[in-house]
Amino acid sequence: MNPKHDHDDNDDIDIDIDIDALLRQSFDGPTPDAGFCDRVIQQLPPRRRRSAWPLVTGVLIGAVMCSLSLFSSPLWRAAWHGWLVGAWSSSTIIMLSTMAAMSLLALGWTLAEADDH
Amino acid sequence: MADSAAEARIDQSLVARALLGDDRRAFEQLLRRHQGMVRAQLCRLLHGDEAAADDLAQETFLLAWRKLDQFRSEARFSTWLHRIAYSCFLQTYRTKAWAARHAEDDGMEQLPAPTNAMDLRLDLARAMRHLSSAEQAVLLHCVQLGLSHEEAAYVLAMPLGTVKTHATRGKAKLKTWLSAWHEAAGEERVP
Numbered sequence: 001m002n003p004k005h006d007h008d009d010n011d012d013i014d015i016d017i018d019i020d021a022l023l024r025q026s027f028d029g030p031t032p033d034a035g036f037c038d039r040v041i042q043q044l045p046p047r048r049r050r051s052a053w054p055l056v057t058g059v060l061i062g063a064v065m066c067s068l069s070l071f072s073s074p075l076w077r078a079a080w081h082g083w084l085v086g087a088w089s090s091s092t093i094i095m096l097s098t099m100a101a102m103s104l105l106a107l108g109w110t111l112a113e114a115d116d117h
Numbered sequence: 118m119a120d121s122a123a124e125a126r127i128d129q130s131l132v133a134r135a136l137l138g139d140d141r142r143a144f145e146q147l148l149r150r151h152q153g154m155v156r157a158q159l160c161r162l163l164h165g166d167e168a169a170a171d172d173l174a175q176e177t178f179l180l181a182w183r184k185l186d187q188f189r190s191e192a193r194f195s196t197w198l199h200r201i202a203y204s205c206f207l208q209t210y211r212t213k214a215w216a217a218r219h220a221e222d223d224g225m226e227q228l229p230a231p232t233n234a235m236d237l238r239l240d241l242a243r244a245m246r247h248l249s250s251a252e253q254a255v256l257l258h259c260v261q262l263g264l265s266h267e268e269a270a271y272v273l274a275m276p277l278g279t280v281k282t283h284a285t286r287g288k289a290k291l292k293t294w295l296s297a298w299h300e301a302a303g304e305e306r307v308p
Contacts, residue, residue: 019288019295020260022241027261030153031160036171037148040178047139047182 054110061110062103070095121193128194136185144185148178151195154262155202161257162206164246173209177202192271196264200272203254244294251275252287259284 070076079095082088128150134143155177159170180201181188188197245253251273258269259280266284270277 019291022295023256023260026241027157027161029157031156031167031170033149033152036152036156036174037145040148040152040175041141041145043175043179044141044144044182045179 054113055107058107058110059103062106063099065106066095066099066102070098125193129190132185132188132190132194144182147194151198152178154195155198158199158257158262159202159206161261162203162254163210173202173205176205176209180205192268196268196271199258199262199264199268200274203272204274241291241295244291247294248287248290249283251279252283252290255280255283256287 075091076095078089079091082092083095128147131143131147131150134140135147152174156170156174159173159177160167163169163173177198181198184201188194192200245256248256254273255269255275258264258272259266264272266277266280269275270280273280275283
């Protein structure tokens with residue numbers, strides 16, 4: 001507070017106007033509660049639980065997209081054979097990594113969409 | 118500064134309690150701690166319309182409750198609330214031409230010169246309405262609500278440089294107008 005503005009309201013205005021002090025003085029401060037909080041608390045809806053559907057949808061969409069894009073590729077067949085016989089060939093690792101990456105991308109997208117709604 | 122950090126820690130722990138345990142009492146404490154300043158912010162933005170400010174404040178806190186998991190502690194909780202409140206204000210009133218209805222139609226030159234400190238305060242409030250809406254918002258948040266320029270930039274979603282420019286220009290305009298009135302009042306008092 002600027003002391004030069006703290007004296008009687010009927011005193012003459014100081015010629016050197018301190019805008020910051022005047023603005024602060026003209027601000028009444030926080031509004032008293034007056035039952036506001038109780039009204040808001042009564043209106044609070046139950047919190048939404050994050051549902052599992054974005055995760056499941058994301059993984060499924062990612063897996064389907066990956067399968068479709070790699071279906072005609074020899075890499076896919078080699079990876080599939082490797083997977084069936086339990087051999088971790090480089091093509092199997094590439095296939096699983098690609099599927100995981102696409103699933104994560106699709107998961108991110110569905111989470112963003114779920115937040116928007 | 119230490120008080121501010123302690124307050125921020127209390128807010129963060131209340132947010133964590135409200136989120137993890139779905140604790141309404143923790144949110145109620147947050148509400149009681151911050152409702153006063155949020156309502157004061159909205160009341161100022163709405164030029165003293167307390168009923169409309171309370172409606173928007175209620176909407177703000179309901180939105181904060183729904184979006185609490187999106188609070189990232191990158192800003193103080195109070196600053197985050199001010200941002201939601203300002204966003205609600207813009208969404209509600211930008212399309213309603215509310216400002217046009219409430220704008221005073223008298224020109225600056227028609228305002229009488231203030232003769233004492235109380236008049237000066239009243240005329241300060243009227244002068245504030247003649248600033249651009251951006252200048253009013255910046256001065257409200259930076260000077261009256263006590264936010265830093267960075268926090269005001271976050272709340273108002275403006276670049277930091279723009280906030281500083283609006284603050285400087287707004288204060289300069291107010292100073293010029295109020296000085297002119299003071300000089301006019303001084304001339305009137307001279308016999």
